[in-house]
Amino acid sequence: MPPRRLDLPLAISVGDPAGIGPEIIGKAWEARKSADLPPFFAIGDMGSFAPHWNGPVVKIDDPADSFAHFDSALPVIEVHTCLSVIPGEPDLDGAHCAYQALEMAIGFARAGSAAALVTGPVSKTQLYAVGFTHPGQTEFIAERCGVSKNNAVMMLAGPDLRVVPMTTHIPLASVASKLDGRLIRQRLRATAKGLQRNFGIENPRLAVAGFNPHAGESGNMGREEIDIFEPAIAQIRSEGFDVVGPLSADTMFHAEARSHYDAALCAYHDQALIPLKTLYFHDAVNITLGLPVVRTSPDHGTAFGIAGQNIAMPHSMIAAIKMAEMAALNRQAADAA
Numbered sequence: 001m002p003p004r005r006l007d008l009p010l011a012i013s014v015g016d017p018a019g020i021g022p023e024i025i026g027k028a029w030e031a032r033k034s035a036d037l038p039p040f041f042a043i044g045d046m047g048s049f050a051p052h053w054n055g056p057v058v059k060i061d062d063p064a065d066s067f068a069h070f071d072s073a074l075p076v077i078e079v080h081t082c083l084s085v086i087p088g089e090p091d092l093d094g095a096h097c098a099y100q101a102l103e104m105a106i107g108f109a110r111a112g113s114a115a116a117l118v119t120g121p122v123s124k125t126q127l128y129a130v131g132f133t134h135p136g137q138t139e140f141i142a143e144r145c146g147v148s149k150n151n152a153v154m155m156l157a158g159p160d161l162r163v164v165p166m167t168t169h170i171p172l173a174s175v176a177s178k179l180d181g182r183l184i185r186q187r188l189r190a191t192a193k194g195l196q197r198n199f200g201i202e203n204p205r206l207a208v209a210g211f212n213p214h215a216g217e218s219g220n221m222g223r224e225e226i227d228i229f230e231p232a233i234a235q236i237r238s239e240g241f242d243v244v245g246p247l248s249a250d251t252m253f254h255a256e257a258r259s260h261y262d263a264a265l266c267a268y269h270d271q272a273l274i275p276l277k278t279l280y281f282h283d284a285v286n287i288t289l290g291l292p293v294v295r296t297s298p299d300h301g302t303a304f305g306i307a308g309q310n311i312a313m314p315h316s317m318i319a320a321i322k323m324a325e326m327a328a329l330n331r332q333a334a335d336a337a
């Protein structure tokens, strides 16, 4: 039986200060008792909370100080002081703040000062504008952790559906050229190991979606399934993993089909995220598998259009905090065994 609680707090990077990050983190803190959340601290700009949320914040310098303050205020480590924060109006100063907060949060997790890393929503457009060269946070965190980007797997996890986009933030037109046997094998292995380590699933069942309509209809609607997917899946099966596919993507997400696998690996971003977000937009979590640290995030973005209106729902952030705790505890238990 794993210990109930972690002995380190969770680090949460605030994300873009003009987005809903400060509000959903504040609301998650308000729910700390009702949702039974572990202690956490935010990393960002102290002044970015007041325009979004009217709860108490306290400045701390050391993650360990979170424990002393968590009951009475949201502990914040200030990484950057923004010139001004206007909800819904992102600027480059705020993007620098989001970038630095992410960097610091990774550092705390890697250094063993935080039990896990939870990232608040960032705008990729804004980050790219200040020199961020990675497709997303997933690849950035992987690089900072010394993990090759093919071995760091983006998984979106909802109550009864987990999906992995095998290609992530690339143009749809380039997906076919990126899908090769090596990538598919790496994603399958990393997903299976990630499910074991983070979710405690001993023998994960994986399902792979085909790329073409009807999984290629025996080669009549595209040959990627025959030439690339089938040999890669056969290789992974021969290594002892439980994998089925390539399956028709249009028929593998209904309720009965979902009960037959622990994760669906999909060819591209929207093939994976449309079913997941349609079913579980406010409950799902983005978790990165294959890292030496635990990293989760809400599944949604910055929602600039509703920032500052006190209508953002914190459920996905709360689920991300709970999943980070669960994954960290599962890893502790696995390491102790």
Ligand SMILES: NC(=O)C1=CN([C@@H]2O[C@H](COP(=O)(O)OP(=O)(O)OC[C@H]3O[C@@H](n4cnc5c(N)ncnc54)[C@H](O)[C@@H]3O)[C@@H](O)[C@H]2O)C=CC1
Pocket (backbone or CB within 6 Å): 020, 024, 120, 121, 122, 123, 124, 125, 286, 297, 298, 299, 300, 301, 302, 303, 304, 305, 306, 311, 312, 313, 314, 315, 316
């Ligand atoms: N984890 C992350 O950092 C993610 C970041 N993004 C970034 O977010 C930016 C905006 O992307 P969009 O496609 O507009 O997606 P979005 O998730 O920000 O918003 C989509 C729709 O859902 C609503 N929404 C989102 N979160 C909500 C919440 N907690 N409560 C109530 N309503 C909510 C928004 O108001 C909007 O109508 C992009 O720049 C993208 O790069 C997108 C997804 C994940």
Ligand SMILES: NCC(=O)COP(=O)(O)O
Pocket (backbone or CB within 6 Å): 135, 136, 137, 138, 139, 154, 273, 286, 297
């Ligand atoms: N669509 C998922 C998403 O945008 C999250 O990406 P990342 O920044 O966590 O890599």
